[in-house]
Amino acid sequence: MSKIAKLGIFGLRRGKGSINNINSLADAEVYAICDCDEEYLNLASEKCPNALKFNNFDDFIKCGIDGVILCNFFHDHAEYAIRAMEAGVHVLSECTAAVTLRDCVRLCETVERTGMKYMLGENYPFQAPYFEAERLISEGKMGQIVYAEGEYNHTDTREGLKELTPTKYHWRAWMPRTYYSTHSLAPLMWMTKHEIVSVSGHAVHSEVNETMNDFRHNMDSFGMLTCMTDKGAMFRASGCSSYASLSGYRVCGENGSVESGRTIGELSLNVRYHKWTTPEGEEQNQTYDPAWPENGEEASKAGHGGSDFWIIYYFVKYLNEDVVPYFDVYRGCAMSAAAILGWRSCLQNGRTYKIPDFRNPEERNKYRDDALTPFPDQNGEGITLPCSTKDAKENWKDLVLPDYE
Amino acid sequence: MAEKKILRVGVMGTLRGATYVHQFSNREDSVVTAVCDFNPKSLENVKEIVEEKNITVFDNFDDFIESGLFDAVMLANYFYEHVPFAIRAMEKGIHVLSECTPALTMAECVALCRAVERTGCKYMLAENYPFMAPCIDMKRRYDTGKFGRALYCEGEYNHPVDAKTKNHLSPGKLHWRNWLPRPYYITHALAPILYITGNELKAVNCKSVFAPGNLKGTACMVGDLASIIFCEMKDGSLARVTGCSAWGGHGTWYRVCAEKGNMQCVRDSDEVRIQYDSWNTPDGEETCCSEEAKWFDDDEKNAKIREAGHGGGDWWVAEEFTKYILEDKEPFFNVYRSVAMSAAAILALRSSYNNGVEYKVPDFTKEEDRKMWENDTESPFPDENGKATMPCCSHPDYHPAEEDYANAEKDWKEKGLI
Numbered sequence: 001m002s003k004i005a006k007l008g009i010f011g012l013r014r015g016k017g018s019i020n021n022i023n024s025l026a027d028a029e030v031y032a033i034c035d036c037d038e039e040y041l042n043l044a045s046e047k048c049p050n051a052l053k054f055n056n057f058d059d060f061i062k063c064g065i066d067g068v069i070l071c072n073f074f075h076d077h078a079e080y081a082i083r084a085m086e087a088g089v090h091v092l093s094e095c096t097a098a099v100t101l102r103d104c105v106r107l108c109e110t111v112e113r114t115g116m117k118y119m120l121g122e123n124y125p126f127q128a129p130y131f132e133a134e135r136l137i138s139e140g141k142m143g144q145i146v147y148a149e150g151e152y153n154h155t156d157t158r159e160g161l162k163e164l165t166p167t168k169y170h171w172r173a174w175m176p177r178t179y180y181s182t183h184s185l186a187p188l189m190w191m192t193k194h195e196i197v198s199v200s201g202h203a204v205h206s207e208v209n210e211t212m213n214d215f216r217h218n219m220d221s222f223g224m225l226t227c228m229t230d231k232g233a234m235f236r237a238s239g240c241s242s243y244a245s246l247s248g249y250r251v252c253g254e255n256g257s258v259e260s261g262r263t264i265g266e267l268s269l270n271v272r273y274h275k276w277t278t279p280e281g282e283e284q285n286q287t288y289d290p291a292w293p294e295n296g297e298e299a300s301k302a303g304h305g306g307s308d309f310w311i312i313y314y315f316v317k318y319l320n321e322d323v324v325p326y327f328d329v330y331r332g333c334a335m336s337a338a339a340i341l342g343w344r345s346c347l348q349n350g351r352t353y354k355i356p357d358f359r360n361p362e363e364r365n366k367y368r369d370d371a372l373t374p375f376p377d378q379n380g381e382g383i384t385l386p387c388s389t390k391d392a393k394e395n396w397k398d399l400v401l402p403d404y405e
Numbered sequence: 406m407a408e409k410k411i412l413r414v415g416v417m418g419t420l421r422g423a424t425y426v427h428q429f430s431n432r433e434d435s436v437v438t439a440v441c442d443f444n445p446k447s448l449e450n451v452k453e454i455v456e457e458k459n460i461t462v463f464d465n466f467d468d469f470i471e472s473g474l475f476d477a478v479m480l481a482n483y484f485y486e487h488v489p490f491a492i493r494a495m496e497k498g499i500h501v502l503s504e505c506t507p508a509l510t511m512a513e514c515v516a517l518c519r520a521v522e523r524t525g526c527k528y529m530l531a532e533n534y535p536f537m538a539p540c541i542d543m544k545r546r547y548d549t550g551k552f553g554r555a556l557y558c559e560g561e562y563n564h565p566v567d568a569k570t571k572n573h574l575s576p577g578k579l580h581w582r583n584w585l586p587r588p589y590y591i592t593h594a595l596a597p598i599l600y601i602t603g604n605e606l607k608a609v610n611c612k613s614v615f616a617p618g619n620l621k622g623t624a625c626m627v628g629d630l631a632s633i634i635f636c637e638m639k640d641g642s643l644a645r646v647t648g649c650s651a652w653g654g655h656g657t658w659y660r661v662c663a664e665k666g667n668m669q670c671v672r673d674s675d676e677v678r679i680q681y682d683s684w685n686t687p688d689g690e691e692t693c694c695s696e697e698a699k700w701f702d703d704d705e706k707n708a709k710i711r712e713a714g715h716g717g718g719d720w721w722v723a724e725e726f727t728k729y730i731l732e733d734k735e736p737f738f739n740v741y742r743s744v745a746m747s748a749a750a751i752l753a754l755r756s757s758y759n760n761g762v763e764y765k766v767p768d769f770t771k772e773e774d775r776k777m778w779e780n781d782t783e784s785p786f787p788d789e790n791g792k793a794t795m796p797c798c799s800h801p802d803y804h805p806a807e808e809d810y811a812n813a814e815k816d817w818k819e820k821g822l823i
Contacts, residue, residue, distance in 0.1 A: 146614040146630045146652050157684045200610065200761050202635055202643050204556050208664045221556040221664070224643060226612060226633070226761070234614050234633055236645065243556050243662035244682040245669075254616050254630055256653035263671045263678045263695070270672070272654035276567045285654070285673065349763040350610040350635065 005319045006031035008065035010057060010080065012040040014094060015071030017303050019047040021312040024298045028316045034060035061087045067319050069121065069312075070094055074171045074180075075375040078103035085116040092315040094121045095182040097332035099375060101340055101356070101367040104333035108358045111329045119315050119325045120332035124152070124183045125190035126310035128299075129260035129269040132290035133251060134191045136271065141279055142253025145192045149236040151261070152183035153245045158212055165216055169376045173216045174387045176374050177203055177223030178346060180240035181339040185227065187249045188237065189335075190326055191258075194229035196334055200352045201225050201342035203389045209242060210390070219388040225342040227355070239339065266305065333358045337367075343374075343385070344401050347392050353404060370402060410731045414502075415439040415475035416451075417466060417490065421504060422481030423450040424714045425531075428723035429479070430458055435727050441469035446821075466490060470497055477730055479531070480504055484581045485786050488513040495526040502726045504531050505592040507743040511751055511767075511781035514744035518769045521740045529726050529736045530743035533718025534562070534593045535600035536725075538707075539670045539677050540659055542698035544601040546668060546679070551687045553664030555602045558644040561658045562593035565651035568622040572813045575624065576822035579787050583625045586785050586797045587613060587632035588753040590649035592746050595636065597659045598646065599746075600737055604638035606745045606766040611635070611753035613799040619651070620805070622812035628803040634753040637763075648750065671695055675716075741769050748778075754785065757799055 005028040009015040012035040022028050030048040035041045036055050045053055054060035061068065061083065067090035070080050078098035081091045097120050098104045111118045124130075136142060156164070165172040178201055189196065206221035213219055222241030228234055248261025255277035259270045264287060272285040292299050292306070295313065302309035317323040334355055341353035357363050374387040385399075386392035392399065412435040416422040419442040429435040440455060441463040442448050448455075448462065455462060463469035470478070470493060477500040480490050488508045491501045507530050508514045521528045534540065546552065566574065575582035588611055599605070617628035631650035637643060660669035666681035680693045700707055700717065713720035728734040745766055752764035767774035785797035805813070817823040 142653060144616045144618055146616045147633065147650070155682050200612075202610075202637065204643050205641055206556060206664060208553065224557070224635070224645070226610075226635070228612060232615055234612055234631070236633065241557070241662075243667060244665065244680055244685070245662050245667045246680065252631075252650075252652035252654070254618050254652060259672075263669060274565055274567070274653055274655070277653065349608070350761065351763075352760045 002027050003320045004029055005316050006064065006066045008032040008034065008060060008063065008068045008089075009044070009071060010034045010060065010068055011071035011073075012037070012044040013071070015069060016040070016044040016047065017308055018069055018071070018312055019044060021298070021302050021309045023048070024301075024309070025313065025316055027320050028312070031065050032060055032063045057083070061089055065089055067092060067117070067315065069315075074175065075099045075373070078107050081118065082106060082110045085110050085114045085118065088114070088116065090117040090319055092119050092121050092311065093332070096179060096339060097329070097336045099179065099336065099340070100373050101337060101370040104336055104356070104358055105364045105368050108329050108333055108364065117318050118329040118332070119311075119318055120182070120327040121311045121315075122182045122186040122327050122332070122335075123304050123307035123311050125187040126307040127305040128290050128292050129267065130187050130191055130249065131293050132269050133258040133260070135293070136258060137191055137251060137253070138193070141256055142251065142258065143255030143277065145194065145231065145233045145251060145253045147234050148188040148192060148249075148251040150184035150188045150249045151238040151241065151245065152180070152247050153238065153241045153243060155242045155244055161212060162215055169378055169380050171375055173218070174375050174383070175218050176343045176346075176387045177218060177220045177241065178225055178239040178342040179339045179374075181225060181237055181342065182335050184237035184239060185225070185235065185335050185338060186327065188235045188251065189331065191249070191251055192229070192233065194231050194233055194235075195331070196227040196235065196338055196355050197230050198228045198352050198354050199225055199338045199342045199345060200350045201345040202350050203346040205388070205390050206242065217387050217391060219390050223343060223346050225338060227338055239342070330358050346389065347386070347399070348401070366404060372401075410434065411436055412477060412727050412730050413438045413475040414477050414479055415441065415469060415472070416479045416481060417441045417469065418447070418481035419451045420447040420481070422479060424719050425479045425481065425723060426451045426454055426460070428713060428719055429727075430454060432723060432727060434731060435723070438474040439463060439469060439472055441466060466493075470494055470499065476500060477502060477726070484585070485509050488517050491517060491528065492520045495520050495524040495528070498524065498526060500527040500730055502529050502531050502722070506589060506747050506750065507740070508747040509786060510784050511748060511778035514748050514769060515775040515779045517744055518740050518775065527729055528740040528743075529729055530592070530738040531722045531726070532592045532596040532738050532743070533715045533722050534657060535597040535737070536718040536721030537597075537657075537716040538675050538698040538700055540597040540601060541700055542677050543659065543661060543668050547601050547661060547663070551690070552661070552666045552668070554640070555604065555642050555661050555663045557642065557662040558598045558602060559658065559660040560594035560598045560644060560646040561650070561656070562590070562647055563650045563652060563654065563656050565619070565653065565655060568619070568812070569816055571620075571623045571625060572816035573820050573822065576817045576820075578624050578810065579789070579791055581786055583623075584627065584786050584793065584797045586627055586754045587629045587650065588634055588648040588750045588757065589785070591634065591646065591750040591753070593657065594646040594648060595644070595746055595749065596738065598644045598661070599742065601659070601661055602638075602642070604640055604642060605742070606636055606749050607639045608637040608763050608765050609634055609749050609753045609756060610761045610763050611756040612761045613757040615798070615800050615803070617803060620809070622809055624805050624810055624813040626804055627798045629799050632753065632757055634749065636749060648753070744769050758796070
């Protein structure tokens with residue numbers, strides 16, 4: 001009989017969505033769940049009645065799970081991932097991997113030291129149009145990739161945002177726009193298989209967002225990131241933007257381009273070539289709804305356009321069959337570093353930062369002590385960076401950032 | 406009864422200028438009295454209309470500009486020659502409609518502004534893309550205020566060509582198109598955004614992507630396939646524009662993302678897609694829809710406009726310029742906005758050589774800003790000996806191989822271009 005991965009879920013507001021996806025797999029089970037909120041714990045328990053229930057991480061992580069799915073607060077992922085791996089538990093971490101450069105280094109070194117498996121639970125790449133785009137790009141039909149863009153737009157009403165930001169020091173109240181970068185950046189990396197090597201950023205203040213400064217202080221509309229890749233292409237990624245628009249992704253090569261979202265539709269893919277590079281038997285310009293490459297039935301039931309199924313699927317494959325996922329700790333941390341350094345670029349007229357190669361132990365030393373963060377602790381202490389361009393102009397005039405030239 | 410004013414126009418350059426010979430000849434308030442081109446082949450483009458309308462033909466600019474036959478000149482000469490010709494025309498008291506780009510160097514930007522002020526002549530840039538139906542539609546919608554302030558905009562002019570076409574368009578090793586840095590052809594991408602939002606440029610950052618694969622068999626010195634320029638506007642908003650890029654899939658696209666909603670061209674159509682946040686949707690409007698863009702309610706008139714080149718944009722350029730000269734209606738693309746776009750292109754190229762560092766775009770209405778740039782004559786275009794003062798490509802050592810030049814020469818000869 002094949003191995004069954006015993007999984008634990010930590011943080012059940014977001015994490016309860018994983019239960020059905022785990023239950024749909026023959027080689028995984030929800031072994032334990034954990035949340036300090038009893039209501040979330042009980043609601044989740046209805047979907048997995050045999051799972052052990054915990055209200056504290058220390059007991060939960062020792063209960064015998066093979067892997068943990070970390071769906072806790074955005075700015076706490078690295079800390080809990082490290083604790084889990086130190087306890088001999090593999091990690092599937094929600095986004096983002098880390099919110100400081102120091103934690104990027106710690107995370108990579110913990111993976112290496114403990115030998116545990118780490119995967120970033122970034123789901124957006126794994127939607128039907130992007131599977132198809134990835135296939136076309138990997139077959140070389142687009143030629144050399146020169147430019148790609150990814151946008152994750154998430155606007156909401158004042159009431160909606162307030163519900164998502166329930167406490168004064170909640171991470172959503174203090175998150176610079178670039179920090180939520182993985183949904184816009186990861187699909188581009190995955191489709192092209194390019195690594196990001198440098199980043200610059202531009203943020204724009206929004207008067208509309210400023211009206212919500214009484215509970216959310218990240219008043220910018222967006223923090224646009226420009227990343228150059230190891231193969232010389234350029235990626236534009238929106239972080240989490242707040243202008244009204246469909247999210248969308250596009251990859252442009254010297255011979256053709258693929259695009260989804262925006263005016264194309266979120267389930268559709270537009271493929272276009274030059275007249276002289278159109279592959280034989282194909283149309284120069286066509287739009288269609290691609291099918292899932294496999295597991296369509298399970299994926300189509302899952303959240304976020306089916307992508308939530310795939311991250312569980314890949315994590316279980318990693319645990320049971322040692323199939324290394326694309327978003328390993330190094331790529332996860334590279335995206336976090338792009339977000340962190342991209343934000344610093346926004347504060348410095350778009351200057352370019354090199355993205356650290358976290359695979360290189362020597363290079364890590366430069367960033368080992370960089371714990372600058374825009375996020376407060378639970379007492380509102382510890383903020384060492386502004387979270388909006390207006391905040392920076394008004395309150396951080398003397399801010400000196402590490403140069404890293 | 407007052408005599409109806411008729412604008413007399415001379416057209417310099419009859420390859421690109423042929424369309425304007427027709428546009429100004431077809432109007433009731435303008436007439437083309439002279440054309441000029443040193444290349445007899447180009448003059449063939451206007452042979453019929455020249456004979457029909459009895460237009461005087463010149464083969465050199467000196468005689469043409471001294472002829473006294475016209476009040477305004479349409480400059481459709483080489484991309485890198487606009488400013489010297491524009492200044493010479495204005496010194497003669499002749500108003501100028503200049504093809505893109507307005508200026509090639511920072512010093513030319515300054516000289517052009519000063520010439521306009523010194524001579525009192527009128528200058529307008531013949532930038533046609535803002536007048537395509539979707540752009541005018543977006544401007545009208547933006548001006549209603551329903552979308553709120555623009556926060557992020559995109560302008561894209563993607564014009565790939567195959568090697569043979571590239572060679573036919575760029576005859577000669579020193580032809581300007583073979584040395585044209587990607588950011589320099591900026592106006593088609595940027596001007597519609599400025600026009601729709603009314604914003605003004607403040608600063609630029611730029612990076613280029615080197616991908617010369619499709620240039621095999623050409624004499625092109627620019628191995629970059631795209632330069633992406635981020636323009637910060639004076640109101641703090643951001644625009645991403647392409648200059649002239651050449652990735653797969655030809656097209657021009659524009660997009661305005663504002664506080665309450667966004668609008669963008671639907672690719673491969675004349676439609677504009679409009680989307681508001683559901684809670685910001687104005688009364689009586691749909692949260693999300695696509696609508697065909699039209700200039701006027703009069704379909705017959707629209708059809709006539711569309712017959713002009715570049716999606717009707719060429720008709721609008723003639724319209725705006727004629728109204729400027731005859732009725733003193735100031736066009737959007739006056740000399741200051743025009744040279745600001747050139748400066749954005751020039752400084753974007755420098756940014757791309759300097760790891761994307763930001764450059765401030767001068768305010769050319771201010772003499773103190775002009776003073777800073779009046780002697781900056783750096784140019785990526787070659788002199789007659791093939792020497793330029795700055796590189797035209799992000800890989801300065803890139804140049805075509807001998808077999809590329811040989812193929813280009815074959816194409817030029819085949820077409821009778823050299």
